[in-house]
Each structure stands twice: as structure tokens, then as C-alpha cells.
Amino acid sequence: QKEVEQNSGPLSVPEGAIASLNCTYSDRGSQSFFWYRQYSGKSPELIMFIYSNGDKEDGRFTAQLNKASQYVSLLIRDSQPSDSATYLCAVNILTGGGNKLTFGTGTQLKVEL
């Protein structure tokens, strides 16, 4: 079982719709959770992070965390063509050596006009 799992997509949504991206993780010791956006050929850009169960909203983005189900999601409201990118879910575990951030394989999102 992979440590962090995402559906690779592509996930296609029309402009203005809500895009829902999902991620599951295997290690119950995971402590913090991140969503990065990555455009082709570019580096990952942090867009949301969440540490506690429940929802966290920032503009058009909402992250949701359910530690009991080991599930984290990202909702993008009013999707725009500029949101088309790969979204990487990352899970952080604090070890004796420091933070280990493990990424899922990413979900490719396409927002269509």
C-alpha cells in the first residue's frame, strides 16, 4: 500500500464548477497535511495546509481532514482555467531526524472553458 494515494486523473471540470480532489494516507502518525499545486515544468507551490480535523477555508480553496478515515481533500470553488495543474497531496511525519514530507502521485486537474 502506498503511503499517500491520489487518483491520477485527469479530472475535468467546467469553468465555474467545484473541483474535488481526494487523498488517503496510510500512516496514522501523520501530523500535518498539505496541498501543493504544480504547473508543468515548474516547482510545487503550497496552496493549503491543514493540521486539525474539519474544514479550513482560504479564498476559493477548502481543505478537509478526517484523521479517523485517514482522508484529506481539497475543494476548489469557481474553478478557473488557470487552476489547471497537477495537485499534489503531501503528508508530514515528524521523525527523530526531522520532518519527512511524503507526496502522493498527484491529480491532474483540467478546467475546461
Next chain:
Amino acid sequence: DTEVTQTPKHLVMGMTNKKSLKCEQHMGHRAMYWYKQKAKKPPELMFVYSYEKLSINESVPSRFSPECPNSSLLNLHLHALQPEDSALYLCASSQVKQANTEAFFGQGTRLTVV
């Protein structure tokens, strides 16, 4: 300022060359990371430095040699690389040993080994 600066942006090197990748941050972060990302794959952790000391080495071949000369700088020395080492090399930084801390990435160095 949440900027992590990496140089060079692109690097082409032969298998017998020695080169170095550089990373700099001025956010006061005392944890710095090297990741490797192949095309259409997620970033994979290579090394973690905490307080300028190597704290995690994810069984990376010795042809990759990291160095952290001070709290703002991180280098990755490359020697005798193979074509399969061609990838995007990403540097990141964060607060050290805090679970709830964001990691910020630099723009990466696109490495091609010929």
C-alpha cells in the same frame, strides 16, 4: 518573504563532470531539504538538514553529496552521475522539527546528464 532561491535553473553535465547545485533561503528556517522529481512523478526526498547537520539520508547514492555551510545555504555536489539521474532537483526549507510547519520549495534545477 517565502522565497527559496535555487541556482542554476538549468544544468547539462557529462557523466565525468563535477558540478554543484545551490539553494538559499532567508526565512530563518533551520531545516532544509533536497528532493528529486522525475517527469510525471511526485518529488522524492533525498536529504534533510536540521540545524546545519545531516539528519536524514534516504539511501541516496554517494555520487550525490549534500553540504550545508550555514543556516541559509544548502548545496548538492554532483559527481559521476548517470543519465538516469536527469531530473528536476528541488530544494525546500521549513521550521525544524515542528510537525505543523509548511515547507516552501525553490524553483528547482532542471538537470540533464549526457
